Amino acid sequence: MDDEPRRFFGPSRDVAAPTDGPAPPRLGDPLSPTDAEALMAVVGPPELPEAWKQGFFFAGYQPYGLQQVNGGPCGVLAVIQAFVIRALHIRAPSPGALLEVDEHLRQEALLDALAEVLFRNVGDNKKAIVLLPSSSTACVLSGSQLRCLQPALFTSYDQLRHHLGQRPYRDIFLNPSGCGVPLYLFSMVWTRGIEGCRERDFDDPKSGAMIGGHGYCTQELVNLMMFGRAYSNVFDGTKRLGSAKDGWMVLQGAPRRPNIGFLSLFEAYQCIEVGSRYKGPTCPIWVVCAESHYTVLFSADAAVNPQESDKALNLFYFDQLARQSERIRLTVMPKQLPPHLSTGFEDSESMIDRCIRTKWKEASVDWNGSEVIL
Template sequence: MEKKEEKKPAVKTRSFQKMVKKVVHTQATIGVVVDRRKHVLYPSNSKTCLQEIRVEGGTPITAEIAKKLRTLVFGSSSMVGSVETEWTNQSFGFQPYDTAMGYGLRVTKNATKGLVMCMQGFVLKHLLFAKTKGKSSVEPKALLKASMRAQEDSLVDAIADIIWQVGDKTSATLCLTQDVAYARDDESYQCDGCTEKFMSNNRSGLLLFVYSLIMTRTFKRVMEDAADVKESLIQPNGHIHPILASLILTGRATPYLHNGIIYEGNEETMSKPKTGVLKRAEVGHLVCQRSENKFPVAVGSRLKTPTLPIWVVRSDDSYGVLFNPNRELLRDYHAENRFDLYYYSSSSNQNKSTIVTIDTRNASNNDDYSTPVLENIIHTKWNDAEVTWNGCSPYM
């Protein structure tokens, strides 16, 4: 059975976002720990960098917290291996603004793609819908044409949205960088150049964004959200664990994607709650597992039908984003008879917009293992719909 969650009053995030905008740009690096009363990000050098602001009133990271962060994220604090190397010195960056892909974030390391695509969903939210004020007649190409300023603003707004949601819209902790190393090498901790200090020539925004999520949610609540999941947030193969995607998209690190709370048990055993998605998401999530050793993922309507027509899609460890520039798409049943979806995955072969056409009036005969992966994912939302790739070779 499903338990209805209590509604909490919404808290506006604009003041928090404005504070972030003062010091963040598209190449921002964040690190160490900042007190929740000082909502600040500290940028590294860039042509578009705003005035550098020194951190005041922040709380320096301790060796104990550094070890806990590394253990939760990578599974161990003692050694720096290939997985950590994949994630250090990686930052958020866009495709060239004057190209067709100017709205898209770049993926420089394949292992970081899942995190970047989750962020991409929120970037698109602000690029497509923040200034349209409910209008659905704006030309899609105009919405997707991003200036350098639009790129910067959308990324900052996305960071603010995600962290504020993770903090239940009541508090936030942002991680930023300092010149001093607050944790030293010993037998239980090996420095990685990111967790314990700032290296001025490096940018580690992706990893330190993850640290911000953890510090905002707190270690205790992340572990409570994750329930029986004992794995690290970044898996041994370097890709993000699905619970990290859930943390970004829903504000909770839950392994369950169904609606609400479901209790499992019988008369002889105590009912055990499985807490899924507690409210309708702004950015949706569609999942289709292809590996034989993985069970199907039950995704509820709060992720399948988000408030905005944007979906982060996943098959095993492969991620991408589907979206439609018309925010009215999910509000009109007839609009879903036949419509287009843009697909973005930051693929090196993607140099122009990929647009797939979905026709729910015509059923397609598909086999899960011969049908392209993205089509299988689409069918989890629009069952048996006809998918046309419009001259583009299918890819994920």
């Protein structure tokens, strides 16, 4: 019985448009077994780990900070956390107000972030499709369970943003013990489209996926959330391998300067190249990939120029998995490498320091009394 689609609990196709807000979305038929299988194939594993079962919610550690319950979905949560900070840059009246944000403002910022990533990034500012379960408590982790999902089509940002704050959407995504994070993942892939991900985005259509080993997010998923394309690389633009005679293989990286930046320890290892677009986003906020875990660095001051890499600045570090009760402020001083270091990328150095130095060259990083995260 668990494999059978269940009756949809949300708004009916025939419900009249409310007079106090945008019209409800257009509802489609529940996913067929073929649709569910194709969707799960792009996601990657046949079933998401149980660690993915959580919603988007704040905890009592930092006022602006989302909570990650278990390891696995850190890529999704870190990107949404970064867009929450971006929304607070706009909504909060001062840097101090951002750091001490109240409940109402942070909830509004969370809804802003969810809407911006799904509609403006993944949906190319044209559409968003939310896959609705049969109930707000439905567990949706495997391909067979996807058959209970019903697509709701939104055709404007304001329409999506309004309804995310209403039932059933609010209950679906913001319930801490629900399946909001997996449902958001499935909705992103469905919005971009199976063919869009596999045939137009992935470097390798046969092996590309959103979730990799041990249930961790791939670069393709992070890129999809950041700029709406599930590309496999983080350099600027595209690169071609091969020759005209033998045929070209086109590798796709950041197509434009995104709102949120990206730094990676793999660049410190000289395994990849993070381009200037990702290092210099439009907002002074960066998602940080330190091996398999994603966290966030940000300036509380929206006026900081994120393309600048030669001036000292203060950045706040937040790890949504770390139960981080202490606010961690880092002072970054470029071109002042401590004398005991030769490159700044020594194994003895903090992974976060090494990520920082991929942008702020030879920087001294002062943790201002906080325990250094190695």
